[in-house]
Amino acid sequence: MPEGKIVKALAGFYYVLADDGSITQCRGRGVFRKNKITPLVGDIVKFQAENAQEGYVLEVLDRKNELTRPPIANIDQAILVFSAVEPDFSTALLDRFLTLIESKHITPVICITKMDLLTDDRKVKEYASYYENIGYTVLMTSNKDPEGVATIYPYLADKVSVIAGQSGVGKSSLLNVLRPDLDLKTAEISMHLGRGKHTTRHVELIEVEKGYVADTPGFSSLEFLELEVEDVKDCFLEFVRLSEGCKFRGCTHLKEPKCAVKEAVENGEIALYRYEHYMNFVEEITNRKPRY
Template sequence: MQGIIVKGIGGFYYVKINDKIYECKARGRFRHRDLSPLVGDNVLIDLDKDKGFIKEILTRTSELIRPAIANVTQAFIVFAVRQPDFNMDLLNKFLILCEINKLKVVICFNKIDLATDANLEETVSLVKSIGYEIIYLNAKAEKGIEEIKSHLEGNVTVFCGPSGVGKSTILNSILGHSAMETGAISERLKRGKHTTRHCELIEIDGGYVADSPGFSSLDIGFIKKESLQLCFPEFNKYYDECKFSTCMHYKEPACAVKKAVEAGEINNNRYNFYVKTLEEILNRREWK
């Protein structure tokens, strides 16, 4: 029988087949293949009464590491304008992970009621220059929730972003009840507490939504230098104009991307982040 893993806790996986959910364990052979089932996996299971065993994991279309979830098609990257303060470098890392997994991206700005007009305008203009869709939210007042719901049909959607920005509050508003435990911001550190305890897929409005633990650091060190530029969609239209087909948009002469940065067509902060990340990748290779 084929189903989808909608939750995983303590070595047990809950597989949805039609309208029924089966508690399953993974076969031991997955450990030998260094492969673990993930929430979102499409799997084949064997049943013994109402208990099941996962015998095969079908091919994944995408795989996120943190949050650990497979076959996501869409990501809502949630940031607060304040409390915690907006961090562009952190957003860039989330965007790189979404692009490397070929996910549709929607950027959500929550807690807009806490922002000054100048603060919000500066943050939004920076993000708009990249070209992603933006949704403005006041999740506690349920403002912007209907716009999010209009994007869910036919997708497996993940809410990602740092802790304390309101991901669980947004999901609670979508469902109309408290689906996940929510918490407050740490006053001492001004950083979010890890308020969500596990990753789970929830079926709603013709799609699946995942909620997952919040976190404030991301590892993008696995990305190859040749792949990094593909994670910056604003570079795309300039590739054919570079002098060299292998241009990395770094130190090469006659680079169309660098010219676009100088002309203000590509955001300078984004390009600087690209260069910084590329140098980190190159330096790691030199030390190996």
């Protein structure tokens, strides 16, 4: 039975890319509904071709990870796209994305766009330097500078990447630079709401630089529905590195004495805004309504 990767899902159809480069439009067999399994873009599946163009997905192989909003599986890395301005760069939103991505064991790459629109870039570069120092790759680009955007190419090869970030930051514009033949629809920022309109309606893997990039509708939910309080500290890289110096094993870095993380905050080694975001996320999960 042939295997392939789902590269597009639209209107109940799954488009499966086989090893020979052919794409088969498939429907899912009823067994998926019975077992409550929904095939996702990025899934490796076994399928049966009824003819040269049509067939059925019969089995979804084990996933290494998955996201539900947007629905995609087997992701190697997330390109987190944040604008320097319009909308303004938000460390709170970036840390929320990083926490969600880290919890799924997906490698984040931070891409700051619209650098050309800044009159004073010192603050944004200060933020970028901090995230680089704690271990993240940070790329600063302008969609008007194809050479600058080209710095992303080496990170895309042989990987499945998802482009994520707030609406209106230039995700579709970025993909248009990476693949000019796509001519993806983009939308202007709503001056009233301060955010862009969603311009992508489905999930699709697009081949770029011998890898695949997912064009997605964006994260429609950024709630920590699958995270527990004790998981959050492991999603902050600098906390993990310093936690070995805490007096108590399993320190939550909140009320315990002789906490290396709190000491690092006090001496400026850890940015205060990062620690405040951590406390906010823990409080949010603590007060989360139980699911039934």
